[in-house]
Amino acid sequence: MLTSKPGFTVVAGVGANTAIFSVINGVLLKPLPYREPEQLVRLFESSERQPRFPMSPANFQDYREQNSTLSALALYTRTDLELSLDDKPEKLAAMRVTGGFFDLLGFRPLLGREFRREEELADNSRVVILSHGLWQRRFGSDPDIVGKAIPFSGEPFTVIGVMPANVQHVGGDYRSLPHGEGVDVWWPIGLKPEVWRKLRGAHFVNAIGRVKPGVTLADAKADFNVIAERLAQQYPNSNDGWRIAIQPLHEEIVGRTRTTLLLLLAAVVFVLLIASVNVANLILVRATARERELALRQALGARSGRLVRQMLTESLLLALLGGAAGLVLARLALAALLALAPTQLPRLQTIGIDGRILAFALGVSMLTGVLFGLAPALQSLKLNVNELLKDGGRTASGGVARRRLRDALVVAEVALALVLLIGAGLLLRSFSRLQQTDAGFNPGRVLTANLTLPAARYKEPKQVARLYQSLLERLTALQGVRTAGLSSDLPWTGYDENSGFDIEGKTSQPGQEPSGRYHFVSADYFRSIETPLLAGRFFNSADSSEAPQVIIINQSLAQTYWPGETAVGKRITFMDQPKDKDWLTVVGVVGDVKDFPHSLDAKPAFYWPVSQRPFRDMSLAVRTEGDPLTLVAAVRDELRNLDKDLPLADVRTLDTIAAEAAGGRRFTLLLTGLFALTALALAAVGIYGVMAYSVTQRTHELGIRMALGAKQSDVLGMVIRQGMKLALVGLAIGLAGAWLATRAMTSLLFGVSATDPATFAVISVVLAGVALGACFVPARRATKVDPMIALRYE
Numbered sequence: 001m002l003t004s005k006p007g008f009t010v011v012a013g014v015g016a017n018t019a020i021f022s023v024i025n026g027v028l029l030k031p032l033p034y035r036e037p038e039q040l041v042r043l044f045e046s047s048e049r050q051p052r053f054p055m056s057p058a059n060f061q062d063y064r065e066q067n068s069t070l071s072a073l074a075l076y077t078r079t080d081l082e083l084s085l086d087d088k089p090e091k092l093a094a095m096r097v098t099g100g101f102f103d104l105l106g107f108r109p110l111l112g113r114e115f116r117r118e119e120e121l122a123d124n125s126r127v128v129i130l131s132h133g134l135w136q137r138r139f140g141s142d143p144d145i146v147g148k149a150i151p152f153s154g155e156p157f158t159v160i161g162v163m164p165a166n167v168q169h170v171g172g173d174y175r176s177l178p179h180g181e182g183v184d185v186w187w188p189i190g191l192k193p194e195v196w197r198k199l200r201g202a203h204f205v206n207a208i209g210r211v212k213p214g215v216t217l218a219d220a221k222a223d224f225n226v227i228a229e230r231l232a233q234q235y236p237n238s239n240d241g242w243r244i245a246i247q248p249l250h251e252e253i254v255g256r257t258r259t260t261l262l263l264l265l266a267a268v269v270f271v272l273l274i275a276s277v278n279v280a281n282l283i284l285v286r287a288t289a290r291e292r293e294l295a296l297r298q299a300l301g302a303r304s305g306r307l308v309r310q311m312l313t314e315s316l317l318l319a320l321l322g323g324a325a326g327l328v329l330a331r332l333a334l335a336a337l338l339a340l341a342p343t344q345l346p347r348l349q350t351i352g353i354d355g356r357i358l359a360f361a362l363g364v365s366m367l368t369g370v371l372f373g374l375a376p377a378l379q380s381l382k383l384n385v386n387e388l389l390k391d392g393g394r395t396a397s398g399g400v401a402r403r404r405l406r407d408a409l410v411v412a413e414v415a416l417a418l419v420l421l422i423g424a425g426l427l428l429r430s431f432s433r434l435q436q437t438d439a440g441f442n443p444g445r446v447l448t449a450n451l452t453l454p455a456a457r458y459k460e461p462k463q464v465a466r467l468y469q470s471l472l473e474r475l476t477a478l479q480g481v482r483t484a485g486l487s488s489d490l491p492w493t494g495y496d497e498n499s500g501f502d503i504e505g506k507t508s509q510p511g512q513e514p515s516g517r518y519h520f521v522s523a524d525y526f527r528s529i530e531t532p533l534l535a536g537r538f539f540n541s542a543d544s545s546e547a548p549q550v551i552i553i554n555q556s557l558a559q560t561y562w563p564g565e566t567a568v569g570k571r572i573t574f575m576d577q578p579k580d581k582d583w584l585t586v587v588g589v590v591g592d593v594k595d596f597p598h599s600l601d602a603k604p605a606f607y608w609p610v611s612q613r614p615f616r617d618m619s620l621a622v623r624t625e626g627d628p629l630t631l632v633a634a635v636r637d638e639l640r641n642l643d644k645d646l647p648l649a650d651v652r653t654l655d656t657i658a659a660e661a662a663g664g665r666r667f668t669l670l671l672t673g674l675f676a677l678t679a680l681a682l683a684a685v686g687i688y689g690v691m692a693y694s695v696t697q698r699t700h701e702l703g704i705r706m707a708l709g710a711k712q713s714d715v716l717g718m719v720i721r722q723g724m725k726l727a728l729v730g731l732a733i734g735l736a737g738a739w740l741a742t743r744a745m746t747s748l749l750f751g752v753s754a755t756d757p758a759t760f761a762v763i764s765v766v767l768a769g770v771a772l773g774a775c776f777v778p779a780r781r782a783t784k785v786d787p788m789i790a791l792r793y794e
Contacts, residue, residue: 014319014326014368016675018361019333020268023341024261025360026351028254033168033350035106036210040170040249041220043073043207047241049515050498055207057191058200059239060098062231063207069223070209072104075189076170077205078177080452080617081128081152084645085138091452091649092134092152092184093177095169099188102129102163104210105170112146112161115188125188128157132165134184153454154645157187171253171346172206179253179346201238204497208249221246237576241512253346259747260668263423266741267675270420272368274682277413280372281406281689283315315373316366323365327353330361340670342663403694407726410690414730415737417676417683418767422738424676425759426745426752427669433751434665439658440593440602441491442530446621446654447628447635448490451646453616461545464614467642472522474638475622480631482623485525486610490619490654491593492661495519501606503561504571504583514572516557516604517595520615526552526590528621529654536568536588539609549581549612552588557604572606584608597662598750621654628653668748680770687774691723695782703787712783719782723775724768731764 031037044052045059055063055075064073074097081094099117102109109129118124130145139145149156163186171179189205196202211220224244232239247255297307331353341348458464468486475484489495500513508514523539526532534555543550551572558567571583592602610618624631636648695702702715742754752759 014272014323014361014364015329015333016268017265017272017364018326018330018357019337020261020264020671021360022330022334022353022357023337023351024265025354025356027257027261027345027347029356030347030350032250032253033166034170034249037250038248039071039210039213040105041070041209041211041217041246042249042252043209043224044245044247045203046243046245049512052245053498054203055205056196056200056203056238057189057205058193058196059231060205060207061191061193061196063224063227063244066227066230067220067223069212069215069220071212072100073207073209074098074101074104075205075207076101076172077189078172079187080649081185081187082154082452082454082645082647083138083150083152084647085151087644089645089647090138091450091647093182094152094185094187095177095183096189097186098191101186101208102167104208107163107167109161110164111143112159114161115186119188120191121188122190122192125190126155126157127160127188128152129161129163129186130159131163131167131182131184131186133182135162152185152187153452154456155454168349170208170249178344200235201500209246217246217248257345257664259744260664263668263745263748264671264675267420267423267672270416271675271678271682272364273371274413274416274679274686276368276371277409277416278682278686278689280374281409281686283372284406284409312370312373316369319365319369319373320362323361323368326365327358327361330357337671340667342667343660344664345667406690406693410686410726411730411733413683413686414727414767414771415734417679418731418734418764419738419741420672420679421676421763421767422734422760423742423745424669424672425763426742426749426754426756427665427672429756429759430749430752431665431669434597434662437594437751439491439597440531440591441654443491443654443658445624445626445628446529447624447631447651448622448654448657449620449635449651450649451486451618451620451639452649453646455616457643457645458616461614464616465545465611468522468610468614468618470642471639472524474641475620475635476524478631478634478638480625482625483524483527484620484622485528486520486522486618486620487525488520488610488615488618490621490657491529492596492657495595499574501572501574502578504573514561514604516553516606519605519607520610520613520618521552521607522610525621528623529593530623531593532591534589534591535566536586538588539611543609543611545612547612549584550587550609551584552590552607552609553586554590554602554605554607555592556602557606558589560604597658598665600750620648665748665750680767683767684770684774687723687727687771688777690726691719691775691778692781694722695719695778698782702782707787715783716779719779720772720775723779724772727768727771727775731768734767735760735764 032040034040043055043063045055046053057075060073060075067073076095076097079094079096081092083090083092097115098120099115102114108114110132112129115127115129119127128150130139135141135145142148145159145162148159150159151157167183169177169179169181169183171177177183209220211217221244224246228239228243232242298304334351334353338348338351453464453467458467472484472486475481489497495517497518498515499518500515502508503514521539523541523543526538535558536552539550539552553567561567562570567586567589570586572586573582573584575582590607593605594602620635622628622631622635632651639646639648705715706712738760739755746754
C-alpha cells in the first residue's frame with residue numbers, strides 16, 4: 001500500500017502546501033528584522049486628492065517637536081551617490097536620513113557611530129555610513145575606515161560608521177528601494193530650515209516612526225491630526241486640507257501581497273482536499289477487499305474502536321511518510337517558486353525552510369491522514385460479520401452506505417475543482433485583457449539605463465543641459481540607433497511624483513488645486529518610447545533656457561482641466577504670485593502612458609523640457625534597430641568619452657521593465673493555473689475511479705441486463721448517466737461556492753467582474769466535458785461485458 005498511488009498523492013499535496021506556506025511564512029508571518037517591529041509605523045500626509053502622500057520636510061520638523069505619542073520620528077529619501085575609485089566609477093544606492101534613523105530601527109553601527117541631529121543640516125551633511133557589503137567590496141574590510149575622507153559624487157565625505165551585515169531597508173515609494181533591498185551608503189538628509197519653511201507645500205520624503213509603549217495607532221493618529229489642524233491654521237496656503245495617515249510598517253510592506261499569497265494558499269489547499277478525497281475513495285475501494293479480514297478480526301474479539309484505530313494508524317503512517325518525502329519535494333518546489341517570483345514580492349530573502357515550516361508539514365500530514373483515513377475507518381463499524389463470513393457472500397451490509405459515501409466524495413471534489421478552475425479562469429481573462437490594453441508606449445527594442453550627474457561637478461544648469469545634449473547627439477549618431485531620449489523616470493517603475501499648479505484665468509479652493517504627475521524629458525523622449533503626439537508639437541532645440549517656458553501635458557490632464565477645449569496654448573504656473581515669466585505655455589498634448597500595467601487609466605501628467613529645467617538624475621531610453629543589448633558597450637564608451645567618472649547604472653531593456661512590472665500577476669496566474677489543472681486532473685481521475693469500480697461491482701447485474709435484451713447503448717447511457725448525475729450535482733454546488741469565493745479576488749482582476757457569467761459558463765462546460773470523458777471509458781468497458789461470463793461472476 002505504501003508504494004502505490006496514494007503515497008505519491010500525499011507527497012505532492014504536502015510538498016505543494018509546504019512550499020506555498022514557506023512563502024507566506026517568510027513574507028507575511030515572520031516579524032520584521034527590527035527591534036520591537038510592532039511599534040514601527042509609516043506616516044503619510046493625506047488630503048482628499050492624495051490619501052497617501054510623502055511628507056513635507058518643514059512639516060516633519062514641527063511634527064517631530066510637537067507630538068507626544070512617538071518615541072522617535074525620522075525621514076529618509078533616496079539620493080544616490082557615485083563612487084569613483086581605481087578608475088571604476090560605480091553608482092551606489094544611497095539613502096539620505098535624519099539623525100537617529102538607525103536607533104529608531106534598533107540597529108547599532110558595527111564600527112563608528114550613528115548620525116547626530118545637527119548633521120541633518122546642509123552645512124554638516126558631508127558624512128556617510130557605509131553598508132557592510134560596500135565596506136567589504138570596495139574598501140577591503142578596512143578596520144580603520146572610520147574617519148577617512150572618501151570622494152562621493154566629486155566631493156569628500158567623512159566615513160563615521162559601518163553598519164552590520166543584517167541591516168535591511170524599510171522600503172518606501174518608488175524613489176526608495178523595496179523592503180530588504182541593499183543600501184550601499186547612508187548620508188544626512190541636508191535640511192535647510194529657512195528654505196523648506198518657504199516651500200512647506202513640497203512633499204517628497206518618507207517618514208517612519210516608533211510609537212511609545214502602550215500607545216495605540218488611534219492615539220497616534222489623533223495626536224498628529226491635532227498638530228495638522230494647528231499647522232493648517234498657521235499655514236493655510238500650504239497645509240489647509242492636509243491631515244496625517246499612519247499605518248503599521250508591516251502592513252505597509254506586505255499589505256499589497258497578502259491577497260495574492262492567501263489566494264495561492266487557498267488554491268493549493270483545494271488541491272490537497274481533492275487529493276485527499278481521491279485517496280479516501282481509493283482506500284474505501286480497498287477496504288471492500290478487506291471486509292472478510294476485518295469481519296474475522298471482529299469475530300475473534302476485536303472491538304470497533306480497535307478497528308478504527310488500526311485503519312487510522314495505517315492512513316496516518318502513509319501520510320507521515322508521504323509528508324517526509326513531501327518536505328524534500330517542498331525544497332525543490334520552493335527553489336522553483338523563488339526563481340519565478342516577481343521582483344516586487346517583498347521579503348524574498350526571508351523565505352526558507354525553518355522550524356515553523358517543519359511543524360506545518362507535520363500538521364498537514366496528520367490532517368491529510370485523518371481526512372482520507374476517517375471515512376474508511378468509520379465505514380468499518382458497519383460491517384455485517386455473519387454475512388461476510390458465509391461462503392460465497394458477495395456484498396457487505398454496509399455496501400449502500402459506502403457507495404453513497406463514495407458518491408458524496410466525488411461530488412465534493414468536482415465542486416472544489418470548479419471553484420479553483422473558475423478562479424484561474426478569471427485570472428486568465430484578466431491577464432488577457434491586461435495584455436490587450438494600450439500601455440501608451442512601445443517597450444520593444446529600447447535600451448534603458450540610469451545616469452546621475454554629481455552636483456559638485458555640474459553646479460550650473462547649463463552644464464547639465466550641455467552634457468545631455470552632447471550625449472544624445474553622440475548616441476543618435478551610433479549605427480543601429482533610431483532615436484535617443486532622456487526622462488526623469490521610465491514607465492512602470494513605480495513613479496509617483498505629483499505637484500499642484502494654477503491655471504491662468506481659473507481659481508480653485510485650498511486643497512482643491514489642479515495637480516498632476518510631473519516628469520522631466522528631452523526632445524526625443526516620446527519618439528524613443530513611441531508615445532503618440534495628439535496635438536501641438538514635441539519639444540525641440542528652440543526650447544532653450546533663454547526661451548519662454550513651455551510644457552507638454554498628457555491627454556488625461558487635458559480632458560480633466562480643459563474638457564471640450566483645445567489645451568494647446570493654455571498657460572499654467574507653479575508660483576503663488578506669478579510674474580509673466582513664471583507662466584508655462586502648453587505646446588503639446590501626448591497620449592496617456594498607463595502608470596502601471598494594471599491601471600485602468602492614466603493619471604493627469606505634465607512634462608517639463610530638461611533643456612529648461614535640467615534634472616541631474618535621469619534615465620536613458622535608446623530605441624534601436626535590432627537587439628538593444630548589443631549597444632551597451634557603445635553607449636558606455638560614448639558616456640566615458642564625455643566624462644570618465646560617470647557610471648551608467650541599471651542597464652536593461654524596456655521590455656524587461658515591462659515584464660517585471662507585470663510579473664506579480666503573471667506569477668499568480670501561472671501558479672493558480674497549475675493548481676487548477678491539477679485539480680481538474682484529480683477530479684477526472686476521481687470520477688473515473690468511482691465509475692470503474694462501480695462497473696466492476698455491477699458486472700453480474702450488467703450481465704443479467706444484457707442477457708435479458710439490454711442493448712449496448714442502454715448500458716452505456718445508464719453508466720454515463722450515473723456518473724454525470726454526480727458531476728452535475730458537484731457543478732451546482734461548485735457554482736454557488738465560486739460565486740461567493742471569487743469576490744475575494746476583486747483586487748487581482750482587471751477589466752473582469754469577479755462573477756463574470758462567461759467565465760462561469762465556459763469553465764462549467766469544460767469541467768462537465770472532462771467528467772463526461774471520465775465516465776465514458778468505464779461505461780464503454782461495461783458494454784463489452786460477456787453475459788455468459790458475467791452470469792458466472794464470483
